[in-house]
Amino acid sequence: MNPATSSSRQPKAEAGASAAPTFSPLYRQIKQLILQRLQAGEWRPGDPIPSEIDLAARFNVSQGTVRKAIDELAAEKLVLRRQGKGTFVATHSEARAQFRFLRLKPDVGDAHYPDNTILEARRLRAPADIARQLDVRSGDSMIFMRRLQSFGGAPTILEELWLPGAIFKGLSVERMQQYKGPMYALLETEFGVRMIRATESLRAVAADADAAALLRVKPGAPLLSVERLSYTYGDKPVEVRRSFYVTAHHHYENELS
Amino acid sequence: MNPATSSSRQPKAEAGASAAPTFSPLYRQIKQLILQRLQAGEWRPGDPIPSEIDLAARFNVSQGTVRKAIDELAAEKLVLRRQGKGTFVATHSEARAQFRFLRLKPDVGDAHYPDNTILEARRLRAPADIARQLDVRSGDSMIFMRRLQSFGGAPTILEELWLPGAIFKGLSVERMQQYKGPMYALLETEFGVRMIRATESLRAVAADADAAALLRVKPGAPLLSVERLSYTYGDKPVEVRRSFYVTAHHHYENELS
DNA sequence: AAGTGGTCTAGACCACTTT
DNA sequence: AAGTGGTCTAGACCACTTC
Numbered sequence: 001m002n003p004a005t006s007s008s009r010q011p012k013a014e015a016g017a018s019a020a021p022t023f024s025p026l027y028r029q030i031k032q033l034i035l036q037r038l039q040a041g042e043w044r045p046g047d048p049i050p051s052e053i054d055l056a057a058r059f060n061v062s063q064g065t066v067r068k069a070i071d072e073l074a075a076e077k078l079v080l081r082r083q084g085k086g087t088f089v090a091t092h093s094e095a096r097a098q099f100r101f102l103r104l105k106p107d108v109g110d111a112h113y114p115d116n117t118i119l120e121a122r123r124l125r126a127p128a129d130i131a132r133q134l135d136v137r138s139g140d141s142m143i144f145m146r147r148l149q150s151f152g153g154a155p156t157i158l159e160e161l162w163l164p165g166a167i168f169k170g171l172s173v174e175r176m177q178q179y180k181g182p183m184y185a186l187l188e189t190e191f192g193v194r195m196i197r198a199t200e201s202l203r204a205v206a207a208d209a210d211a212a213a214l215l216r217v218k219p220g221a222p223l224l225s226v227e228r229l230s231y232t233y234g235d236k237p238v239e240v241r242r243s244f245y246v247t248a249h250h251h252y253e254n255e256l257s
Numbered sequence: 258m259n260p261a262t263s264s265s266r267q268p269k270a271e272a273g274a275s276a277a278p279t280f281s282p283l284y285r286q287i288k289q290l291i292l293q294r295l296q297a298g299e300w301r302p303g304d305p306i307p308s309e310i311d312l313a314a315r316f317n318v319s320q321g322t323v324r325k326a327i328d329e330l331a332a333e334k335l336v337l338r339r340q341g342k343g344t345f346v347a348t349h350s351e352a353r354a355q356f357r358f359l360r361l362k363p364d365v366g367d368a369h370y371p372d373n374t375i376l377e378a379r380r381l382r383a384p385a386d387i388a389r390q391l392d393v394r395s396g397d398s399m400i401f402m403r404r405l406q407s408f409g410g411a412p413t414i415l416e417e418l419w420l421p422g423a424i425f426k427g428l429s430v431e432r433m434q435q436y437k438g439p440m441y442a443l444l445e446t447e448f449g450v451r452m453i454r455a456t457e458s459l460r461a462v463a464a465d466a467d468a469a470a471l472l473r474v475k476p477g478a479p480l481l482s483v484e485r486l487s488y489t490y491g492d493k494p495v496e497v498r499r500s501f502y503v504t505a506h507h508h509y510e511n512e513l514s
Numbered sequence: 515a516a517g518t519g520g521t522c523t524a525g526a527c528c529a530c531t532t533t
Numbered sequence: 534a535a536g537t538g539g540t541c542t543a544g545a546c547c548a549c550t551t552c
Contacts, residue, residue, distance in 0.1 A: 197512070205461070340549050
């Protein structure tokens with residue numbers, strides 16, 4: 001209950017198993033406690049979390065320790081600090097967060113949010129490969145969506161989304177078809193499922209006839225294939241996204257550091 | 258000289274210019290001082306920097322302030338902390354640092370360092386576009402290198418490197434031709450120029466006849482084009498690298514966070 | 515035992531925002 | 534004026550490495 005009491009700290013000498021890497025410092029325990037509350041939805045995206053002083057009192061630790069815990073959460077972009085105002089649960093419903101997951105930038109000019117055309121949206125059974133990636137059973141109900149995104153009238157991104165039906169139960173095909181904004185904002189506000197991290201796998205591939213027609217390129221033309229796996233709290237995978245980017249006037253921008 | 262005295266802190270009321278964003282906290286001033294010494298080569302890659310207590314005494318601030326400065330340098334991977342041993346200037350000559358800038362991973366199995374075949378290595382005049390990127394004058398002397406990298410005998414990466422001749426004065430074409438290891442390690446150990454950051458721009462392109470022959474793909478086959486601009490201390494650009502990756506059995510891996 | 519980085523505390527004060 | 538995050542200090546102790 002109280003992380004500061006000796007009972008909740010790890011004993012200096014490990015009694016049992018040999019290779020257990022059980023130690024973690026107090027601030028990291030506090031971080032986990034805050035994480036649990038975030039994950040449980042105790043504070044919703046956009047809401048302020050309690051002040052550092054408040055949390056320090058709750059957990060019976062010093063403000064500095066809470067601070068270090070929140071430092072890490074802020075570095076992972078799970079919360080957002082604003083001096084003088086407070087610390088807020090990060091959200092996809094902000095202009096600044098809009099492009100965090102879209103690395104395709106125009107060669108000239110500024111990035112804008114694309115126009116969406118939904119090509120298809122329905123429920124399907126999970127194919128084996130998708131099921132494996134999302135850690136569900138093959139054949140489980142999935143939400144599937146296929147859409148075309150255009151910049152300034154030029155079709156540029158063709159993509160498929162797969163979401164586990166079990167998590168997004170109330171999500172109707174109609175709702176998706178009419179919704180034109182950023183997907184992650186919809187999933188967050190309507191289902192409280194926040195994407196916090198993703199891995200992408202990029203390849204150059206040749207356009208098949210279908211993709212070529214939709215993206216208005218020649219069949220066999222090179223396309224940038226991007227397969228994304230997105231995760232929510234607890235490293236739980238919740239979306240597979242397979243995209244094809246036309247890179248004639250856009251490029252995928254990446255920072256190595 | 259002494260950042261802790263009031264004289265070197267910013268005055269609360271800015272006297273002169275209107276929009277000067279001149280304030281920075283003490284720990285960031287300390288960070289700059291350490292950075293200057295790193296940049297000046299006072300401590301070489303792989304060497305330990307002075308201990309936190311030592312630095313605190315030198316700069317006449319508390320250990321906690323030095324610590325926060327080093328925290329940021331460690332986060333930017335300019336230094337490496339090792340508990341019980343000290344803090345060390347980061348280097349490319351370590352196994353762990355070898356893959357920091359190579360995002361191409363095999364679809365199955367573990368990443369290995371590729372076999373290099375140097376196709377070409379000589380001095381050239383800088384073309385306009387390269388000169389612009391490296392912030393030198395068009396026509397300045399450049400070191401140019403073209404090489405083919407193979408994994409398990411399969412040619413996979415074809416790339417061109419451009420380096421400003423002025424910075425790497427003593428670098429002979431012969432030295433480059435015989436050297437088969439990681440380029441960044443060579444540049445660091447022999448010239449003290451350490452790459453600390455890079456931006457990459459990715460596109461899908463069609464292989465031209467030359468690239469196709471070297472990479473053993475059909476002309477017109479899709480290749481992943483990667484243009485990298487690498488920076489050293491002070492955000493000074495020091496390398497342009499233009500690569501073509503064959504992504505049949507490899508993929509470019511990226512983490513979005 | 516001594517030296518290094520890593521954690522934790524308690525308190526002071528600063529900078530920013532809202533009331 | 535009050536509340537929030539941000540900075541800075543001084544000191545204690547822990548964990549790890551080397552001597």
